[in-house]
Amino acid sequence: MLAKLFVKCQQCGTTHFYSFFKHAYFVCSRCGHHFRLDAPTWLKQLCDRGSFQELDGNLKSLDPLGFPKYESKLAQATQQTGANEAVMTGVGEIDGYPAAMAVMEPNFIMASMGSVVGEKITRLLEYAALNKLPVLMVISSGGARMQEGILSLMQMAKTAAAIRRLHESRMPLITVLTDPTTGGVTASFAMLGDISIAEAGALIGFAGPRVIQQTIGQKLPEGFQRAEFLLEHGMLDIVVPRKNLKKTIVTILKIHRSRPYTRRPQYFN
Amino acid sequence: MKELDTTMKTALDTVRLARHGKRPTTRDYIDALIDDFIELHGDRRFADDPAMVAGIGFLEGIPVTIMGQQKGRNVKENIRRNFGMAHPEGYRKALRLMLQAERFGRPVITLIDTPGAYPGIGAEERGQAEAIAVNLYEMSGLRVPIVTCVTGEGGSGGALGIAVADRVFMLSNAIYSVISHEGCASILWKDTGRTADAAEALRLTARDLKELKVIDGIIPEPDPGAHEFPAETARRLKKTLLQTLRELLEIDPDALLQQRYMKFRNMGIFANSAGTIL
Known part of the structure; x- marks a missing residue:
């Protein structure tokens, strides 16, 4: 090639x-x-060789609203990316530490969240809650998927509620926000990580820069909505260069592996 | 509009009614529904957001916490209310008062009427996405009944940020959508002339949402709409809220939370590779 x-x-x-x-x-x-990396490349970078096993890879989007050209758009996205949806979920090991993992596909309709993405994320969180696994999500997204209308919006509530289930079994959610993470995905699971990591320079926000510029009618400040900007405003835990990412994740998994104080706090009963 | 039968209405007609300048605002409904209402202010972190009103009072003798996005009636008031587009402070005020309601065993009522959460520099700096995400998370675990009614515009995440409820209703001329039809036409088709098509395609009317099983019921407005008959609309809303609350107040908190979880858990339409629709 x-x-x-x-x-x-x-x-x-x-x-x-x-x-x-x-x-x-x-x-x-x-x-x-x-x-920007696709899901298989991310998994190759993070997981121990041969340890990743995909879950729910058979879920497929329908066209529930009969939205113009959605079906052909899905077919085209599948053909272009080789993926059948905008997120890949499964379980794997990172330096020997097991984790449930979700990795978004940035080129699959901009990694937007429709019914399948919401369902796969939710099932992964429920699986991790049941099997007591920490969850790692490598996120990028253009937001909720317009072509599934209100059903896409409801995936925000669904995934956020599932994180509660994960917390009830006292397992952590580690999020890695990559370029770009915006819209309904940011306003749901992407901002609910126990530890939020972002890649240097990643665009992260609720509204896209174009929409904001149109609304306020003035130029946006330099570096606005970039990872470093969010860190400065207290919206992230760490910004990590990609070469140190795996090491950082492994350390976090290691810290969460044992629980020195085992008495259960009362606030979840 | 008057001679039009509801079945003849296009999606765009409904959008126009939902945004009608004389349509009752959240505060109008609160005044009609709630006795002894006391408005409470501030998120205790940064500011008070006038685009979100919230407070406590009685619904037919039942103490409740009630809140919703507030639009203005004229230009001056709309500027103060930011056209009903809340900043993170609005969502954080809402959450603060929901947690207060939980503490004192009061049910929560939320009324939705917003074009969306505000897309601005300050809103992003102070974590608009985080504020909404945390509300979704906390509402899914709030141990008191929550009832929502979309009374006007249900604009995307800005609406959902206070709408994770045990029961969600819509007034018959309200809309609820993942994106405005203008935004959809401009992003998807780069064509602002196709807004009518986008309004149809998004399936954003109350009847669409009922069909998609996203809402529990439609509260019919007297023809031609709430703007002509605000008092009668409020009376119908009150009747539904009361009946729903009385039912929910009988459910144990654990069962209530399980039902609320499953309600949103089951939303979404997709298939497995065998083609079975799940």
Whole structure:
């Protein structure tokens, strides 16, 4: 594949050898731009080889509203990405630590959340609650999926409620927010992590920058809605460069592995 | 509008009614429904948001906490109320008062009328997404009954942020949608002339939502709509709220929470690879 020999950074234009670039975790060595990764690449980067087992990979979107061109859009997304929906969920091991995992597919209709994404996330959280597994989510999303209308909006309530179930079994949710994380996904499970990590430079927000600019009719400040901006405003725990991400996640999993004080707090009864 | 039968109404007609300038606002409904209402203010963190009104009072002798987004009646008031678009402070005030209601065993009523949560610089800086997300999370575990009615516009996450309830109703000319039909037409088709198509495609009327099993019931407005008969609309709303609350107040909190969880858990339409619709 000739196309895979070189890659050009979308941000600074530098050309990289693909093989070197891959070993640099798909981060531009010149400007630090973090490229968007698909779910299989993320899983390869994070999971121990051969440990990941997919769950609910058979769920498929329908066209519940009969929305114009939705069916062809789904077919096209499947063809382009090789994925059958905008999130992949399953269980795997990270340096030997088991975790339930969800990774979004940024190129599948902008990783928007419709019924299937909501259902897969919810089932994963319920599975983790039942089996006492910590949950790791690598998130990116354009928001709720317009083509499923109000049903997409309701997935926000559904996934947020399922995180409560996870907490009732005292398991943590670790979120990794990647570029871009916006809309209904940010306003539900993405902002409910016990520990929120973001990738450097990631756009994270409720409303998209274009909508905000149209609403207020003035230019947005430099760095607005970027990960560093959110960190400064207290909306994130840490911003981590991709090369340190796995190490950070492993440490967090390790800290949550044992519970020195076992008395159950009363607030959940 | 008067000669139109409700079945003849297009989605865009309903949108226009839902946004009608004379449509009763949240405060109008509160004044009609609640005795001895005391408005409570502030999120105790940053500010008081005039786009969200909340307080305590009696619904036919039952103490309740009631809240909703507040639009203005004229330009001046709309500027103060930010056209019913709340900032994070609004959602945090709502949550503070819901937790207070839980503490004192009071049921919660929420009335929805907003174009959406405000998309602005300050709102993003102070965590609009986080405020809404936390409300969804907390409401799913609130140990008192919650009843919601979409009275006007149910604009996306800004509406849902106070609408995770045991029972959700809509007035017959209200709308509830993941995105405005204008936003949908502009994002999806890059064509602001196709708003009527978008309004149809989004299935945002009360009847659509009932069919999709997202709401529990429709409260019919007298023709041609709530703007002509505010008192009668409020009377019908009150009747439904009372009947629903009396029913919910009999349910144990654990059962109530389980039912609330399953209510939202079951929303969504999809298939497995065998083609079975789940």
